[in-house]
Amino acid sequence: MTPAIDPTEQEVQQLARSLYHQAAEHKPSIFEPQDWLGKMIEWSLEDESLRIALFRFVDVLPSLDSAAEIGRHLEEYFAKVDHAFGGLVFLAQALRAGWLLAPVARHNVTRLARRFIVDEEPDALRSALETLRKEPAAFTLDVVGEATVSEKEALATQRRYLDLLQSLSAISASWPVIPQIDQGPDGPLPRINLSVKASALCARFDPLDPDSEKIVRERLRPLFSEAARLNAALTLDMEQYSFKDLTLSILRDLLEESEFQSQPHAAIAIQAYLRDAEHDVKELIQWARARKWRIGVRLVKGAYWDSEITWAKQKGWPIPVFLEKTETDANYERLTRLLLESYDVVDAAFGSHNIRSLAHAIVTAEKLGVPKYGYEIQMLYGMGEPIRQAIIRNGQRVRVYLPVGRLLPGMAYLIRRLMENTSNTSFLRQTYAEEEQIDKLIMPPPKKTITPSRKTARKRAAAVAVEPFQNEPLLDFSRAENRGQFAQALKTVRKQFARNYPLWIGGEELKTKKWLESVNPAAPEEVIGRVPVAGRGEAERAVVNAVEFFPEWSRTPASERAAFMFRAADIMRRRRIELAAWEVFEVGKGWREADADVAEAIDYLEYYGREMLRLSEPQVTQKLPGESNVYLYEPRGVAAVIAPWNFPLAILTGMTAAALVTGNCAVIKPAEQSPVMGALLMEILREAELPPAACQLLQGGGELGAYLVRHASVQLIAFTGSREVGLEILRTAYDHQPGQEHVKRVVCEMGGKNAIIVDEDADLDEAVVHILESAFGYQGQKCSAASRIILVDEIHDLLLERLVEAVRSLKIGPPEDPRNFIGPVIDAAAHSKIIGYLALGKREGKCVLEREAPTKGFFVGPAIFSEIEPDHRLANEEIFGPVLSVIKAKDFNHALQIANRSAYGLTGGVFSRSPAHIEKARREYRVGNLYINRGITGAIVERQPFGGLKLSGIGSKAGGPDYLLQFLEPRTISENTLRHGFVAPEELKN
């Protein structure tokens, strides 16, 4: 006995069953293994590791241009997968040996790909479209291509859309009307239909940048005009979640413009996997009803599920998608009803291959009295053809979503499709590959309550127990409220400019005569604040205080010391946006960079606090009767902390927190360029009620640092800064001073001359974006910044050209305006040093880009030099500015050699899709932080312990498990517990 189901549900299942039976007669083409790649996809359904290897291989395949290369990659990806696939290895060897020719191999791939992507060339396009119309099926074209990274590329994409509209117009001119696809309930429908991606029309589609919206609207306007002129329909596709609000807003704003108010064929895609989707749909309906306009809505399930979960987890943000496939299915049905109920303003399109979802839409429409052509079904080209046939035979209008374009850049699309259709939860896979019971397939999705979003945000508890460390999530600037708060904080902070900060020594406020002014590097006439400069007298007094307070502080339990850190972290969290706003002004950081710096400071406090709790537990070295042996850590004494200006809160806080939480008394000296951030940190530590002598702030220049380093009572020096200063600190610190009763410990992080290698099989879309961020983020003023890119010959010109155009598209100006990607460098000295390197670069290599920069403030336009040789100064000296040197390498090995030539060894990057090359880099790339297929800056506490080899450092890793050990000294305590033959019985068991 089946439980009673409502009449509609009965009809849905009946229709689904009927569609299923019609469709089941034929497997769709993807699962017909006509060739070896298809065969492998078939196999991969049963072997997860094969599936992963396969997708990665398919991902890189189009970028390989020789049989030998294809063979090598085949071997690399599949050699370890399963010995059963010995045939693959044979194939690989045949390819490498040249027995199989490249064209043969590529032909196979092309055949596979062309099942999903149609050539843009008019004849090919016409043939594909006309074949579809014979079914009859309508179409919408999706232009696949490289990611857009520059204005040049954005304009080219716009041109492509326009050209396509025109060529479609020509192609379609002679087509007869086919009512099932060309006729709506109120008359003829456009036969030309184009799907458009907002991000493709803009160099940097970024919700933080108010220009993104403006630029995309500008680029869409001619498209909408032309579409209107040619009677074409346009749908704005939906991409990742962070673009969603911006995309919705762009369409609404555009349609509100007078020219487009009569545009009846504009549509937007909605993703049912989003928790926000219902809210968005309701708002859209409300908006349309208020204006009495029709709006098209394409309801899809969503194609970025893996990515959305990944990004959210990596960032510690709430996961925007449902975690269960069935929740998405249920939401899809809920939204289907909502859209159909709004037939008065909504032209609904249901994009899915799930027979149950589609049957549900068809039956619901019927029940709600929506005319047969008052909505449509959309399906992907190359997939689910038998289902499509069944629905067409059922009389619905079906529109095929047809990707057009070149194969190589279409790979992202192809992978997504393969993935979607071979995942365990895919309806297509279930239907054809596993022949699951039809009853199960057409069941309604469970109605159970939707799981609440898995918040990854920190739960702050009053409980004594300390929760496991979690990184402080960055601000999500795709949220309007965060943008608003940041803008407001900038205003508030500006009102507090030019304040005088006090000098506290051991809790007492002192007066000095000398003051240091901190200015806005973007507008040096603006004084951010004034701090009193500490002389020798003050420094001596601070050290004496620290020496005296050390016994008490060192004996304060680790848990109490950690609690001060947690309290400071809480205060920083509260003042978080304000602190970031100060950084924007004091050191010229952009919003995101400034926010990240504050979040990192919080991370250090929380992480080192927990690390100390871990390290404060004495370890029993060996369990023995009659003797207790423990190993424990103790603080060293007085620590001098000498910090740089480029991460003015994070690095200062990190080194200070490490010194303090381990029980050392800290005397801290921020950089001269960022004294206000130092003063703010002290404010926070005072508010956290840290004992005044535990941490004392001295403001001043290099001579102050040198004094502390040489001081016989200073036991520990934590320094982050340049190589020159670092080596000098090491030299003087280990030169024993009279009266010094210890060997000093120097924790020293120095510069970098970091390289990114781009291999011939790299994903260039990703490489360009990450190089741009790594080299020019914060004007290249990070020790981790990329200042060399080493390009393998094959992709050198292409990548360089795209990169130059991408950098050309960046805006330069004061960072308080979020439009500006490039801000000022820190000061006049940095400015002139960098200008010097620009001149040198022109002598040593070829200047392929030198941007103009505002003359007011310390701005330097980003510059790129090609034809740099490994022994050029530009390839070896740290410039600390927006200057990138490009070096050409014969091949990957050569590139790695060049990368390793540097005397520095901080960070390094590799873009490659060759497992062997990646493995080689892992082994041989001599850098402290190696990044593969991603940017090389922005190390996250605990996740990427940070620090360099060679002359970049001493093997110290900030934010890592060994960091605090440097601030501690181990002790062993052995106690004989045997007393006249008596041993505690417990011990005897040891």
Added chain:
Amino acid sequence: MTPAIDPTEQEVQQLARSLYHQAAEHKPSIFEPQDWLGKMIEWSLEDESLRIALFRFVDVLPSLDSAAEIGRHLEEYFAKVDHAFGGLVFLAQALRAGWLLAPVARHNVTRLARRFIVDEEPDALRSALETLRKEPAAFTLDVVGEATVSEKEALATQRRYLDLLQSLSAISASWPVIPQIDQGPDGPLPRINLSVKASALCARFDPLDPDSEKIVRERLRPLFSEAARLNAALTLDMEQYSFKDLTLSILRDLLEESEFQSQPHAAIAIQAYLRDAEHDVKELIQWARARKWRIGVRLVKGAYWDSEITWAKQKGWPIPVFLEKTETDANYERLTRLLLESYDVVDAAFGSHNIRSLAHAIVTAEKLGVPKYGYEIQMLYGMGEPIRQAIIRNGQRVRVYLPVGRLLPGMAYLIRRLMENTSNTSFLRQTYAEEEQIDKLIMPPPKKTITPSRKTARKRAAAVAVEPFQNEPLLDFSRAENRGQFAQALKTVRKQFARNYPLWIGGEELKTKKWLESVNPAAPEEVIGRVPVAGRGEAERAVVNAVEFFPEWSRTPASERAAFMFRAADIMRRRRIELAAWEVFEVGKGWREADADVAEAIDYLEYYGREMLRLSEPQVTQKLPGESNVYLYEPRGVAAVIAPWNFPLAILTGMTAAALVTGNCAVIKPAEQSPVMGALLMEILREAELPPAACQLLQGGGELGAYLVRHASVQLIAFTGSREVGLEILRTAYDHQPGQEHVKRVVCEMGGKNAIIVDEDADLDEAVVHILESAFGYQGQKCSAASRIILVDEIHDLLLERLVEAVRSLKIGPPEDPRNFIGPVIDAAAHSKIIGYLALGKREGKCVLEREAPTKGFFVGPAIFSEIEPDHRLANEEIFGPVLSVIKAKDFNHALQIANRSAYGLTGGVFSRSPAHIEKARREYRVGNLYINRGITGAIVERQPFGGLKLSGIGSKAGGPDYLLQFLEPRTISENTLRHGFVAPEELKN
């Protein structure tokens, strides 16, 4: 239904039951809580932590001489035990405040103690003995006292034994004969009976020292003569296991001397808890039968059970005792039968309070036809009186074992008795305290197979998996075979003197013109060996080889590198005694010290090998989808290892193993004074087939070390040696050299000026022995050696006097002769430096001891200076010789202050029984290795990670969990694994 039991067993149980019923009418006095201490003992039966605290308190109590002190200790020991004992705290406060007077408190203790120990003063003794004779019970006197640490004390003990025989003779003169106790089957028995401890008659009772046996025999002779003259019986008591063979041998040899062959009343104790006991008893019987002599045997269960287990486990030796109490009981019955069956030659005495064991003996004797007075029962004074009464009433001869002496030094005895009788398995406790069912109490011990000795020796397996680390056990020199092998090895090694060792650079044998001769410091005319001295050219060549080989070696898997270490350890194990023998000659170490050095070298190889296996596993820093983040360690490059001569194999091997196993190429330089040990290490590494360029040996002096330290290609310096050289190495290593592309890392262990504090409540027996070992072991030539002792006023004179006498008893001479505790210092330079300090010491303080030393060889007699002030040079400068400075302190806090005044901070010791002082030392004693109530040298790998603070080092701990990190550099590798939206499903779960 009870199972059928044999007739004898039935009789045993019947007798036991009868004895029980007679005895059970009275609780023995120990459990009659007449006073608060008795009450606490009663309570302690139920609370383990109270019991432990109580025993420790009782242990220290006699040494406390004021009410305030007693109160303080009460508080310290019991404050944390249980809040139910609030009354104790009140009592403690009353004592400290002086409301309760010391005499009152001490009176209570005295009363308790006097139940177990009788005053030696003749009247007290006569009264106690005569009371016993009225029961009637015979007696044997046990003289309790301080441990014997000098010849003076040994002679005093001998005098005491003689005096006691005489005073007993006087006391007993008038005693009437009581047949039950004075009559044997063949006539009258001696009424005077003395139990004697061999170790009390010798300054250092040591099986390794052949003189021990001779000396004790000499001291026993007058005793035996006098006993014969006075018709007294003597029993040689049995102490710890390591003395057993020696004690048995002493008695047998003595009795074989013509004078004593007619001595019929000599006996020896046998401990039934020893696995060896049966073998020993059989041998003894055989020996007696062969000679047709009677021998007395006292069968006891054994009183060092906790200690034996503890010592064996600490040393990694097989545990000599049975682990189960019932096994001991079963063995006792087995041995009972054996002894009674040998009634023809054995006079058996059965010492026990276990009714079952005693009933078994009585019934067995009867069954075997041993006459009623042909054996006896022995019981402890103050314990089990009701049982004694029952047995006396049963007609057996009972002898009471009666400790005599002063209370304070008798404490060890008292504690052992309390412990024995309140342990869970004690028959007394079971009988009276818990009223267990009599059936259970009198059951025969289970006959099941005896558990095999729990061998702690390493199981070496062919398996690939590496077993957990275990320390290499030292040689047990109480075993004759080990002594024999060592003596043989010395002979063999001597035959190989004056060999020329080769110079290998990168596997190639080179010739040099300069040679270095290694001589025997005990006989400098003896050339131990000759090594070629490496010049700059050879050094440069070695570094170049190392640089070139580094990439290959660093990429050799950690498991392979570790395997080389394990192989080298195996070779060392095989050559172990030979290597130790070389050390005896080359650096003048005694047998034990030399053996320990080789064992430590093996430990380093095994431990660091395993540590590297642990560290070679990359750690995932955070589990995230779409990004893999791992943290891993890599070698640094070329390591220069510069080693000292005082642990010529261990330290050299340790630093070399650390450098090699972490993947660095090592260039190693042993000290000029111990080049042969360096050459032997190389021989071993070559035999282990370590690649030649991985480790290259350079022989030479300081200029060679300096060259390596300054070399721009050397990345790491591992140094152990003096402070002057250490600081110079640090200074030059951090002075950046042209062409140097890294910051060097210096692992540096320097000297010490280590102090031992002796608190007023310390156990002086232990303090003297451990100070002697720590200060004069290997002539004080250890960085860990005690060179200051800081004595609290109260015990200053007493301890100093005992110490001086103890040191006066040490033998000086060539260490190849195991009689010599003090050998030569390393060379002429050391000799004259130390001589200089002797002169200085006489100016600064008072020379209380200066021993003569042989003039041939570099001998310096041990010296002790008292009245040294904390600012004297003798209190601050490292002498590295057998010179001890004694500083007087007002109290413990003052002592700690003085101890911490040093610029060094390597090891430190405290002898104290005040929990609060111990806690304070744990917190505030600024040394790398703190030792409480034990010696301060001989740190064991993994058990006591070793290294100093302040100017003793850099916070490095050899043999500890952080040591290898210094030889490594951490790297972080982050790989973006998200490819076009595709993430491996496994990762999404992260």
